[in-house]
Amino acid sequence: RGPASVSPTGQDTGADPATAAQGCPYLTTAHGTRLQDSDHSLKAGRRGPTLLQDHHLREKISHFDHERIPERVVHARGAGAHGVFRGYGTAAKITRAGVFAKDKETPVFVRFSTVAGSRGSFDLARDTRGFATKFYTDEGTWDLVGNNMPVFFVQDAMKFPDVVHSVKPHPDREIPQAQSAHDTFWDFVSLHTEAQHHTIWNMSDRGIPRSYRMMEGFGVHTYRFIAADGTTSLVKFHWKPKLGAHSVTWEEALVTNGADPDFHRRDLADAIEAGAFPEWELGVQVFEDTEDQTVEGIDLLDPTKLVPEELVPVQPIGLMTLNANPTNYFAETEQVAFNPANLVPGIDVTNDPLLQGRLFSYLDTQITRLGGPNWTQLPINRPHAQVNDMLRDGMHQSAVHRGVAPYRPNSLDGGMPFEAPADERAFIDHPEPLPASVKERAHAASFDDHFSQARLFFLSLSEVEREHVAQAYTFELGKCFEETVRVRQLRALAAIDARLAETVAAGLGREVPEPAESPADVTPSPALSQVGGQWPL
Numbered sequence: 001r002g003p004a005s006v007s008p009t010g011q012d013t014g015a016d017p018a019t020a021a022q023g024c025p026y027l028t029t030a031h032g033t034r035l036q037d038s039d040h041s042l043k044a045g046r047r048g049p050t051l052l053q054d055h056h057l058r059e060k061i062s063h064f065d066h067e068r069i070p071e072r073v074v075h076a077r078g079a080g081a082h083g084v085f086r087g088y089g090t091a092a093k094i095t096r097a098g099v100f101a102k103d104k105e106t107p108v109f110v111r112f113s114t115v116a117g118s119r120g121s122f123d124l125a126r127d128t129r130g131f132a133t134k135f136y137t138d139e140g141t142w143d144l145v146g147n148n149m150p151v152f153f154v155q156d157a158m159k160f161p162d163v164v165h166s167v168k169p170h171p172d173r174e175i176p177q178a179q180s181a182h183d184t185f186w187d188f189v190s191l192h193t194e195a196q197h198h199t200i201w202n203m204s205d206r207g208i209p210r211s212y213r214m215m216e217g218f219g220v221h222t223y224r225f226i227a228a229d230g231t232t233s234l235v236k237f238h239w240k241p242k243l244g245a246h247s248v249t250w251e252e253a254l255v256t257n258g259a260d261p262d263f264h265r266r267d268l269a270d271a272i273e274a275g276a277f278p279e280w281e282l283g284v285q286v287f288e289d290t291e292d293q294t295v296e297g298i299d300l301l302d303p304t305k306l307v308p309e310e311l312v313p314v315q316p317i318g319l320m321t322l323n324a325n326p327t328n329y330f331a332e333t334e335q336v337a338f339n340p341a342n343l344v345p346g347i348d349v350t351n352d353p354l355l356q357g358r359l360f361s362y363l364d365t366q367i368t369r370l371g372g373p374n375w376t377q378l379p380i381n382r383p384h385a386q387v388n389d390m391l392r393d394g395m396h397q398s399a400v401h402r403g404v405a406p407y408r409p410n411s412l413d414g415g416m417p418f419e420a421p422a423d424e425r426a427f428i429d430h431p432e433p434l435p436a437s438v439k440e441r442a443h444a445a446s447f448d449d450h451f452s453q454a455r456l457f458f459l460s461l462s463e464v465e466r467e468h469v470a471q472a473y474t475f476e477l478g479k480c481f482e483e484t485v486r487v488r489q490l491r492a493l494a495a496i497d498a499r500l501a502e503t504v505a506a507g508l509g510r511e512v513p514e515p516a517e518s519p520a521d522v523t524p525s526p527a528l529s530q531v532g533g534q535w536p537l
């Protein structure tokens with residue numbers, strides 16, 4: 001953890017926050033006045049009424065009244081842990097980021113989450129899981145804000161509020177609280193068929209992991225690595241759990257949610273407390289940074305597509321070990337604020353149209369969620385690198401800034417802070433040529449192909465896993481009230497795999513409709529069609 005008594009500007013704030021909050025053995029007011037009676041309010045006589053004059057009562061009740069902050073708009077329910085990341089040195093040739101240097105150890109904080117449910121929902125919902133990692137590197141904080149599935153529902157940030165509105169509980173009854181089994185979700189994904197690939201991952205066993213410790217993680221988007229000599233490559237991040245990837249069956253999930261809605265957070269905390277520290281290897285798929293940014297017909301800027309590991313293997317670059325539970329859930333797990341825009345020298349973004357929107361969204365939402373713009377000063381969000389940002393004032397400012405000239409250039413504060421020399425410790429935006437602006441979707445074959453990778457995923461599963469997928473669709477669509485929605489989703493399934501559509505349609509007591517059409521007729525490249533297998537039944 002960061003040096004608690006030092007402000008983000010490197011100044012000594014005079015007190016460790018924990019000591020400042022709980023340093024006295026006696027009960028005090030928030031202002032440090034010792035209190036002799038903790039249980040009774042000040043009344044006019046033994047039988048009241050209570051006097052407004054009781055400053056302790058007013059302070060205690062008022063603070064309690066304001067204990068809750070808004071939950072995250074998505075990923076509200078989560079569990080976190082501290083740990084360490086150790087670089088293997090294998091990425092040193094392709095990125096100058098110091099975090100990957102051989103045997104370099106960097107503290108991390110990870111938060112796992114479900115996406116749709118509220119803070120009080122249950123852990124074993126059928127859902128995507130968040131897998132967000134904050135690396136407190138010497139060169140600034142780097143956040144890898146990923147999921148346990150390698151693709152996303154939508155290709156463009158413009159559609160993110162739509163998909164979230166569709167997956168959140170129905171606006172009238174707020175039902176269901178944490179599952180996809182409802183009309184709005186199936187309405188959206190059957191109309192917006194680029195969501196079908198992510199959806200089939202949700203309907204697979206990946207949607208109900210056995211444990212946070214047994215989940216893969218994916219950066220989803222393609223990022224850019226920049227080497228010391230300035231050469232660039234494109235990468236996709238993968239977390240591989242040492243315990244392997246495991247799931248529960250739907251029946252196990254139902255029973256567990258009833259018996260122990262905290263199953264995943266308990267499992268994580270208990271394992272760490274028992275010294276069974278979970279570990280993940282971080283790996284990258286590396287691609288040449290060519291002009292078309294495409295591999296075997298897959299556009300690397302399309303977040304609804306993955307690049308099969310059989311085509312481009314994942315190369316390990318470091319190991320993460322989670323070895324300490326948070327001391328305080330609110331201060332750490334709730335107040336942690338991730339942001340894919342938190343980058344360090346050697347790691348940069350690409351023009352993926354979904355990622356581009358995320359670069360704005362996180363900081364923006366955290367201004368509401370954490371009450372103003374100064375949440376980088378909260379202990380869990382403090383960089384471990386030195387800071388001198390010229391940002392001033394604002395709600396909940398806790399730094400006592402010195403000097404009179406928070407502007408550049410200045411002569412009154414000796415010209416400080418200086419611009420960093422353009423060496424390996426400075427972040428330099430990667431220069432990308434920009435064409436004319438257009439407000440359209442990319443019409444590359446990859447973006448317009450909505451079904452071939454969903455098929456690829458389905459065919460890569462074992463027989464029993466395919467049965468689980470068919471059962472999940474049957475169960476979920478069986479909960480839909482709208483016949484048009486059900487039929488439209490069956491058409492999408494028919495476009496993914498005929499046998500899958502037949503099995504689900506039979507389960508619902510319906511005929512298989514005509515397959516839905518993809519915006520583009522796409523023939524997967526020969527290399528791609530060899531990945532996966534055939535439906536064995």
Ligand code: HEM
Binds near residue numbers: 073074112132357358
């Ligand atoms: C959380 C927006 C796509 C992973 C959030 C939050 C917002 C958001 C507003 C709440 C943050 C907070 O309150 O601190 C968006 C937008 C997206 C998008 C606008 C697309 C345009 C994605 C994708 C991934 C992802 C593609 C995975 C690769 C996460 C995770 C969290 C999160 C893991 C939880 C972080 C935590 O544990 O605090 N997102 N998101 N999001 N998002 Fe996204």
